[in-house]
Amino acid sequence: AYDMLIVGGGPAGAAAAVYAARKGIRVGVAAERFGGQVNDTMAIENYISVLETDGPTFAAALEAQVRHYEVDIMNLQRAERIVPAATPGGLVEVHMQNGGVLKARSVIVSTGARWRNVNVPGEAEYKNKGVAYCPHCDGPLFKGKRVAVIGGGNSGVEAAIDLAGIVQHVTLVEFADALKADAVLVNKLKSLANVTIHVNAQTTEITGDGQKVNGLGYKDRATGAEHHVALEGVFVQIGLVPNTEFLKGTLELSKYGEIVVDAKCHTSLPGVFAAGDVTTVPYKQIVVAAGEGSKAALSAFDYLIRQPVL
Ligand code: FAD
Numbered sequence: 001a002y003d004m005l006i007v008g009g010g011p012a013g014a015a016a017a018v019y020a021a022r023k024g025i026r027v028g029v030a031a032e033r034f035g036g037q038v039n040d041t042m043a044i045e046n047y048i049s050v051l052e053t054d055g056p057t058f059a060a061a062l063e064a065q066v067r068h069y070e071v072d073i074m075n076l077q078r079a080e081r082i083v084p085a086a087t088p089g090g091l092v093e094v095h096m097q098n099g100g101v102l103k104a105r106s107v108i109v110s111t112g113a114r115w116r117n118v119n120v121p122g123e124a125e126y127k128n129k130g131v132a133y134c135p136h137c138d139g140p141l142f143k144g145k146r147v148a149v150i151g152g153g154n155s156g157v158e159a160a161i162d163l164a165g166i167v168q169h170v171t172l173v174e175f176a177d178a179l180k181a182d183a184v185l186v187n188k189l190k191s192l193a194n195v196t197i198h199v200n201a202q203t204t205e206i207t208g209d210g211q212k213v214n215g216l217g218y219k220d221r222a223t224g225a226e227h228h229v230a231l232e233g234v235f236v237q238i239g240l241v242p243n244t245e246f247l248k249g250t251l252e253l254s255k256y257g258e259i260v261v262d263a264k265c266h267t268s269l270p271g272v273f274a275a276g277d278v279t280t281v282p283y284k285q286i287v288v289a290a291g292e293g294s295k296a297a298l299s300a301f302d303y304l305i306r307q308p309v310l
Contacts, residue, residue: 001091002028002072004300005104007079008243010036011286012110012276014062015293016300020108021069023301028072030079030094030102035059036112037277038286042128046137047286058286074102082107082250084269089307092271105307106271106300109259110293111243113277113284118150118236122206122213130213130233131206135159136285138235142167147233148216149173150203156237157181157189163235170195171229173203173218201227206234242278254280265296273300 004020006013009031020027033039041055050058066073077100083093091103115133117123123131132138139162147167149160152174158181160172172179172189177200179186189195198218204226205217215230242258252260252268259267259274261281267274275281275296276289 002026002102002104003304004028004106004108004297005030005092005094005102006108006110007031007082007094008036008110008112008276008278009034009062009066009073009075010110010112010276010289011038011062012112012278012289012293012296013108014066015290016108016110016275016297017066017071018069019294019297020301021066021071023297025301025304027070028074028102028104029066030074030077030096032076032078034063034073034075037114038062040128041137043141044137044286045140079111080246082109082247082269082272084250085271088270092269106273106304108265108293108296108300109247109267109272109274109278110276110289110296111246111278112289113240113242115236116239116241118203118238120203120205122208123236126206126208126213126234129211130208132233132235133237134284135162135235135237136283138233139163139166142233144168145233146229146231147171147235148229148231149235149237150216151237151239152176152179152181152197152199153237153239154181154185155239157185159235159237160195161185161189161192164189164192164195167233168194169231171216171231172197173201173216174199175202175221176200177221198227240277240284244278264299264302265292266299271300271303273303 003025038055078097081095148171207215273296275292
């Protein structure tokens, strides 16, 4: 059995693995895809101390640092279920899709999240070529250009306000007949001179020239009229879905499906900790996930040294 088993190998899981391994305990990392979301990222310009890098390079560096220590890396392994310890301080079981069962005295869940896609023609084709999901990450790439934000909830309206300060013009497209964000945000958005808002507007396609995005098509749901807006970028802001389907009924999740954690990354299950995008911790960023991963490992280690046998 492992002293600490980390489920998920993104920035949170990798940081947890490094911190745990340096305590000289038995550590394993089981991940469906080591590196996580950063594999899908082009430019990373906001990881402190690294001026600029790209996702695959960053993911390879995460893996190299974890491999530097004695950590069992089990890549391409998907967890399907967690079974709590039968007795306090006992072994937690992680059941894998391949039928295997991994046992550990403590578990860190760092299975991350995924952005909800709008699923229109052009979205997949132009991902990272004008189609973006994270305004904090990719906003500055569109400085002085025209962008659209799809989604008029809090995250969409926050993104539009944020982007309006950087880009030339923002078009916000909302499917419903009104923006669903908090009134204070909606009022702020409406006060901005370089923002156009379309409600009752169904995004139909993201267009491009074969290389990059050049526009967005939407249908006015009231009149049925089709419109096309020329622009250089589209931010999809219709939700971030935590990868917690396999945990339902096992530990406490928020109404958004995030694992509820306290300031020390404890979950509602003794011996099970969580870190990164999969949790209730705000701001889903690499630097935040890495910090949380290190906290979860230290917290799990605190738990282990309080058990009768380590
Ligand atoms: P993730 O990176 O999501 O990693 C989750 C891990 O868990 C993966 O290894 C995954 O395979 C694994 N996993 C999931 N389910 C299971 C399961 N059931 N069993 C086993 N393993 C499982 N942030 C920035 O700070 N700067 C940026 O420039 C930036 N750009 C981004 C661009 C894009 C396109 C995207 C999608 C995100 C971007 N982000 C950026 C956000 C950043 O990538 C995330 O905040 C960060 O990766 C979260 O780390 P994490 O370890 O919590 O989760």
